[in-house]
Amino acid sequence: MRKRKIPQVVVERMAVYLRILNEMDTDEPDRYISSQDLGDLAGVGAAQVRKDLALFGEFGKQGVGYQVRLLQDELKRIMNVDRPINVGIIGVGELGTALARYNLRRSADDKAYPFRMAALFDNNPAKTGRRVESLEIFSAEEVVDKVKEYRIKLMMITVPASAAQTATDLSIKAGIKAILNFAPVKLIVPPQVKLLQSDVSLQLHHLAFYL
């Protein structure tokens, strides 16, 4: 399976399916869920669920559905969250600090939460050397070294728009392959790097439709 060939909307739905299964978290070996029920919870049709999952393998049984625990394990493996993933943040302003704390709290509350905050970065010398809870803040110049040292695989960018491309270029130079950008600006990344934009303005537009 070539990951890049899977449409982004399918990957988004896979993440939603996994969240639903995680919320059902069960050790009962005989708990099953139908594609209809999984679809209802995810807001898509049963046929879409079957089509999405079929891209990755044969997980269900005709007339019985999917074994919850088994499908959960398979989706974790497919989504690469069957192991901890170290995360960094460049930009320790209010948003960066809030995201760091959020992830620390999630990790503490839920042992199965795969994303581990590893280090923070900021180009303001007044911030470097300080900490957000247990997390050290390093300078932007240290990104390449610390990404390697802390085995950071995923970077969140929470710097102002004007600094976001520089922060992105540094992350890529450090070997980062997946970036979540919160700065309201379009970033340029090479094809081997996956970039997602976290855009509150898009969600506000979406909501405004219903007013």
Next chain:
Amino acid sequence: MRKRKIPQVVVERMAVYLRILNEMDTDEPDRYISSQDLGDLAGVGAAQVRKDLALFGEFGKQGVGYQVRLLQDELKRIMNVDRPINVGIIGVGELGTALARYNLRRSADDKAYPFRMAALFDNNPAKTGRRVESLEIFSAEEVVDKVKEYRIKLMMITVPASAAQTATDLSIKAGIKAILNFAPVKLIVPPQVKLLQSDVSLQLHHLAFYL
């Protein structure tokens, strides 16, 4: 057209189409875009673009495409962002403060940005009466009164998970019909209220797929 009958994924794509048109922002009356080009920019097929837009009216011309300025105006009208929308935030922690500042900055930078920060709310007496830039912080008890006074139509919830349902219930009591929730908890809302969940964990899961 019954808004509730439009699938959520279509509304999400409409918001993306509008963002693309806003980024092309033009006064040239003869600038057109094909469904193919709009689809390429939005990451969907040309047929999907035509199907989505056809739900709302006839905007394109066979063989010519859509007039950019006209389609932009129509989408603004459909998405209710052809007028300013007043926004409130309950929970003035790091995330709430970051979001308030972000929206103030967007409004200042872009006169066409429709979302206007109107007021903030927090149940911590040490915060009420203070300000985030120009925005006053009111107590949670004042939500109902101030939502009416400031004509707030859209509420962002940035309180801890344990306080999110109370903040939501207060917003609904105040007449709010659209809520963007950042607390990592499932909220219960009546059918006439539209709730979106802003979930960084879902985006991290999505990104992890590509590692």
